[in-house]
C-alpha cells in the first residue's frame with residue numbers, strides 16, 4: 434500500500450478544505466473518516482478516486498477497534514494524520530446530558546490520542562500529525578466550558594507529543610483557529626443571532642495549518658486577530674480573560 438493521509442471529520446466544513454489542500458500534495462490516497470455514509474459518498478464524487486471513504490464513529494469503541502484493525506492490516510505509509518473531527522455545544526456545563534459529556538470527551542480527546550497511537554507505528558521521518566484544537570484552548574471559557582477544556586487537552590497533548598516524536602522526525606502541530614464559518618457554529622442562541630468576531634473561512638485555516646506543520650511548528654494560529662488573543666492570554670490573568678469573555682457574551686446569557 435502507498436502513502437496516505439488520514440483526515441477525520443473530512444465531510445465537515447474544515448475537513449473538506451483539508452481534503453482539497455491535501456490533494457495537492459504527493460499522497461496516493463486520502464482516507465476520509467466520518468459517520469455519515471451519504472456525505473462520504475458525496476465527498477468521493479466531489480474529490481475523486483484518490484479519496485477512500487472510511488465510515489467510523491470515533492466515539493464508539495467498536496468502530497475505533499475496526500479502524501485500528503484496518504490500519505494494521507493495510508500497513509499504509511501514513512504521511513499525514515489530521516485529527517479534525519470534533520463537537521461542542523454552547524450552554525451551561527451542568528445542563529449537558531451524560532451522553533453529550535462522554536461523547537465530547539471521547540471524540541475531542543480520547544479518539545485524538547488513540548488515532549495518534551494507531552498511526553505513529555506507520556509513520557516515518559517527515560510525517561506530520563495535525564490535531565485540531567481551538568483558540569478556546571487559550572483560557573477557561575464559561576458557557577463553552579466542556580468544549581474549551583477538551584481543546585486545551587488537545588493543545589497540551591499535541592505539543593508534548595511533538596517533543597516526544599522529535600527523534601523520529603515526526604511533526605505534531607496543534608491547530609488553534611478562532612471562529613470558522615462552518616455548520617458547527619450555532620447561528621442563533623436562545624433565539625438571538627450570534628456574532629462571531631474574527632470569523633474566518635475554513636480554507637484559510639486549512640492552508641495556514643498545513644503550511645505551519647510543513648515548517649515544523651508545534652502550533653498553528655491563523656489570523657492576526659487570533660494571534661492577538663493568544664498574546665493576551667499569555668499576558669493577562671485567566672480571571673481577567675474570563676471577565677472580558679463574559680462581557681462579550683452578555684447579550685446571550
Ligand SMILES: NC(=O)c1ccc[n+]([C@@H]2O[C@H](COP(=O)([O-])OP(=O)(O)OC[C@H]3O[C@@H](n4cnc5c(N)ncnc54)[C@H](OP(=O)(O)O)[C@@H]3O)[C@@H](O)[C@H]2O)c1
Pocket residue numbers: 441442443444445446447448466467468469470472489490491492516517518519520521540565566567568609610611612613614615616617618
Ligand atoms: N467552527 C469553528 O468555529 C471552529 C473553531 C475552532 C476549532 N474548530 C474545530 O475544527 C474541527 C472541525 O470543525 P468544523 O467546524 O469543520 O465542524 P463541522 O462542520 O461540524 O464538521 C464536523 C465533522 O466531524 C465529523 N464527526 C462528528 N462527530 C463524529 C464522530 N463521532 N465520529 C466521526 N466523525 C465525526 C462530522 O461528520 P459526521 O457527522 O458524518 O460524522 C463532520 O465531518 C473541530 O475539531 C472543531 O472543534 C472549529
